Amino acid sequence: MIRLISIIIGLGFTLVVLIAFGTGLATVISDGELKPETAEHVFHEHAHAPDEGFSFTGPFGKFDKQQLQRGLQVYSEVCAACHSLKYVSFRDIAALGYSEGQVKAFAASKQVPGIDPNTGEATMRPGLPTDRFPSPYPNAVAAAAANNNAIPPDLSLITKARHNGSEYVYSLLTGYQAQPAELLKEFPEAKTPDGLHYNPYFANLNLAMAPPLTTDGQVTYAEGNPEPTVRQMAADVAAFLTWTAEPKLEKRNQTGWPVLGFLLFATVLAFLAKKQVWSAAKRKDD
Structure with missing residues (x-):
C-alpha cells in the first residue's frame, strides 16, 4: 500500500513538471521568435580590476591600510556629498591605522543630527566616535530632488550588493564616456536622455550620477x-x-x-579509525 502511494505521488510530481514544461514551451511558441538583443545586452561591459589588481583578493588577500586611508579621503571629499555610509561608525576607522585622537578629530570634523539639550529641538552637532557617518540629505525626498529623481544608494554594503563589487565600483567610476557611434547607429532609441550619463558598466548603460572623479589630482594625497x-x-x-x-x-x-x-586532519583520523575498527571485525568473520 505504501509503495502504491509513493508511486502515485511520484507520478503526480512528474505530471506537474511536464505541465510546467509544456506551458513554457507553448508561451515561447505563441510569442513567435525570441526578442532581439537590446543595447544593454550588446554594449554592457563586464567589470574589471585595476591593472595591478587589489591586494585583498584571493585566499591570502590582505587590505592595504594606506590604500584604505586614501579611499576614506576620496569618499569624504567626493562621494560623501551624495552617498551615505549609514552602517559605519567613526570609531570603526581605527582599524585603518588611525589613533584614538585622530578618530576623535575626524568625527568632530563632521556634523551629525542631534538634540538641543535646552530646547529639545533637532539640531546639528560635532560627531563623536560612536556616531555613524551622516547622510548628506535629511530624507529620501530631498535626496531624489537633488539628483534628478534618483536616490543615491548607501555605500556601506555596495560591494556586496553588486556582482564583483570591488571591480564594479572601480569600473563604474572610470567608465564614463561618450556613447559609441555604433550603438546609436544600431539602437538609435538608446540615445542617452538629457540629465543622464552613458556608462557601459551600468546595467542599463545610462545613470543619473555625473562622473564624480573627473580630473587627476582632484583629491590631494599626502606625500609618499x-x-x-x-x-x-x-x-x-x-x-x-x-x-x-x-x-x-x-x-x-x-x-x-x-x-x-x-x-582535513580530522577526516584522515576518522578514516584510519574506521580502517582499524573494521579490520578487527573482518578478522573475527574470517
Missing part, C-alpha cells in the same frame, strides 16, 4: 602616496568600500585555513 590619478582614486575608494562591506575579511581568511587544516 601614489599620484592621485582618476584610476588611482577609483581603485582606492573601491578598496575602502570593500572594507566597509567586509571589515572582517582578513580575519576570515586567517581563520579559514586553520579550520580547513583541522577538518
Whole structure:
C-alpha cells in the first residue's frame, strides 16, 4: 500500500513538471521568435580590476591600510556629498591605522543630527566616535530632488550588493564616456536622455550620477602616496568600500585555513579509525 502511494505521488510530481514544461514551451511558441538583443545586452561591459589588481583578493588577500586611508579621503571629499555610509561608525576607522585622537578629530570634523539639550529641538552637532557617518540629505525626498529623481544608494554594503563589487565600483567610476557611434547607429532609441550619463558598466548603460572623479589630482594625497590619478582614486575608494562591506575579511581568511587544516586532519583520523575498527571485525568473520 505504501509503495502504491509513493508511486502515485511520484507520478503526480512528474505530471506537474511536464505541465510546467509544456506551458513554457507553448508561451515561447505563441510569442513567435525570441526578442532581439537590446543595447544593454550588446554594449554592457563586464567589470574589471585595476591593472595591478587589489591586494585583498584571493585566499591570502590582505587590505592595504594606506590604500584604505586614501579611499576614506576620496569618499569624504567626493562621494560623501551624495552617498551615505549609514552602517559605519567613526570609531570603526581605527582599524585603518588611525589613533584614538585622530578618530576623535575626524568625527568632530563632521556634523551629525542631534538634540538641543535646552530646547529639545533637532539640531546639528560635532560627531563623536560612536556616531555613524551622516547622510548628506535629511530624507529620501530631498535626496531624489537633488539628483534628478534618483536616490543615491548607501555605500556601506555596495560591494556586496553588486556582482564583483570591488571591480564594479572601480569600473563604474572610470567608465564614463561618450556613447559609441555604433550603438546609436544600431539602437538609435538608446540615445542617452538629457540629465543622464552613458556608462557601459551600468546595467542599463545610462545613470543619473555625473562622473564624480573627473580630473587627476582632484583629491590631494599626502606625500609618499601614489599620484592621485582618476584610476588611482577609483581603485582606492573601491578598496575602502570593500572594507566597509567586509571589515572582517582578513580575519576570515586567517581563520579559514586553520579550520580547513583541522577538518582535513580530522577526516584522515576518522578514516584510519574506521580502517582499524573494521579490520578487527573482518578478522573475527574470517
